[in-house]
Amino acid sequence: MKRVYLDNAATTPIAKEVIDVMHESMVENFGNPSSTHQNGRMAKAAIEKARxxxxxxxxxxxxxxxFTCGGTEADNWILNNAVSNLGVRTVITTEIEHSAVLDTLLHLQKKKGITIVYLSLDAKGRISLEELQKILATGTEKKLVSLMWVNNEIGNVLPIKEVAEICKKNDVLFHSDTVQAIGSYTVNLQELPIDFIVASAHKFHGPKGVGFAFVRKGIPMEPMLYGGGQERGARSSTENLHSIIGMDRALQLSYTSLKEEMSMIADLKEYLIQGLYAIFPKLCFNGDSESKDLSSPKIVNVRFPFSDDMLIFNLDLLGISVSGGSACQSGATKGSHVLFKILDQEQFQKSSVRISFSKFTTKDEIEQFLQAVETRNTIR
Known part of the structure; x- marks a missing residue:
């Protein structure tokens, strides 16, 4: 039985070209980037080229x-710095952000006494720009807005340009967890006034354990780690050279054929949706994940018209890898915090599955998934 992997929002398979460049680096470029001899200088030069x-x-x-070890570290660093170093006292966010943001903010609330303001969400998980504007125009304390570009569970796409402009107009810092957007959307930070973004290489066919943070020039940052002065003093620790090089290559590959690949993935998403409707005419989709314009082409979050606690487990037995939500909370027993916030109790009790695609996903794999779902529904 050929396994079908449809959990790319959790992580993506590493591209062969990325493995090749990392292998070459491991063999040929093994020096410590902090060493002053030729081997060290070669390693340092490779890091700076990637940067x-x-x-x-x-x-x-x-x-x-x-460079960081991933999006979670970058989110933690940025949010902690905003409070401890930049004087932020109020953070505006939503209750459906990634746990790297939500848990960090709750920690800062407990330890530093910050105020967290959660924006209202409609039944689709959308925010109100009018409410955001009203909140930012109220009070004189230092504020920061933290809103993810693409929701990792329901695929909703934030109107990022509008949010950024509102923050700029109100002289408020804007941090966006862009982990699900990098490698999927064109990002021009000269035109888009975001102060902080984060990325994790394993979301765009790079290696795990490496990512980066963008910090707008002129914003002071305290070190996240002490001890060696790497990353211009911001993150002490010998750099993950081979993974940084792999991340650079993966990012290049992602943007080389971005338009064509996203179009192909969008077609697969539409094919899946129509196939699901053919099996379950009363099917529902969570958030905006059914929409071509308001959600990521890579994510579908479907709510079946039944409750089956063993659905994902049994799909796994049928050779299908999907998830019920964020992999970072896969051990949780209370289900998706995102769906809990946007669905009523009856809807939440129904079985929801996140299906997520990559450029390696094929129509045959979608067919195998649809057959597995139909089989499971028949024997349920």
Whole structure:
């Protein structure tokens, strides 16, 4: 039985080209980037080349890119710095952000006494720009807005440009967890006034354990780690050279054929949706995940017209890898915090599944998934 992997929002398979460049680096470029001899200088040069390549992709300077171990570390660093170093006292967010943001904010609320303001959400998980504007125009304390570009569970796409402009108009810092957007959307940070974004390489066919933070020039940042002065003093620790090089290559590949690949993935998403409707005419979709314009082409979150606690487990037995929500909370027993906030109790009790695609997903795999769902529904 050929397994079908449809959980790319959790992580993506590493592209062969990325593996090749990482293998070459492991063999040929093993020096410590902090060493002053030739081996060290070669390693350092490779890191800085990758930094420049990534910065160029987003139209920023290399000094604004900091390498991290992933999106969670970057979110933590940015939010902690905003409170401890930049004087932020109020953070405006939503209750359907990634746990890397929500849990960090709750920690800062407990330890630093910050105020967290949660924006209202409609039944689709959308915010109100009017409410955001009203909140930002109220009070004189230092504020920060933290809203993710693409929701990792329901695929909703934030009207990022409008939010950024509202923040700029009100002289408020804007942080966006862009982990699900990097490699899927064109990002020009010269035109888009975001102060902080984050990325994780394993979301766009790069290696796990590496990512980066973008910090707008002129914003002071306290170190996230002490001890060696790497990353211009911001993150002490010997750099993950081979993974940084792999991330650079993965990002280049993502943007080389972005339009064509996103179009192909969008077609697969539509094919899946129509196939599901053919089996379950009364099917529902969570958030805006059914929409072509308001959600990521890579994510579908479907709510079946029944409750089956064993659905994902049994799909796994049938060779299908999907999820019920964020992989970062896969051990939780109370279900998706995102769906809990936007669905009523009856809807929440229904079985919901997140299906997420990549450029390696095929129509045959969608067919196998549909057959598995139909089989499971028949024997249920």
């Amino acid at each position: 420049k390549n990534i910065a160029k992709q987003f139209h920023v300077s290399a000094s604004e890119i900091y």
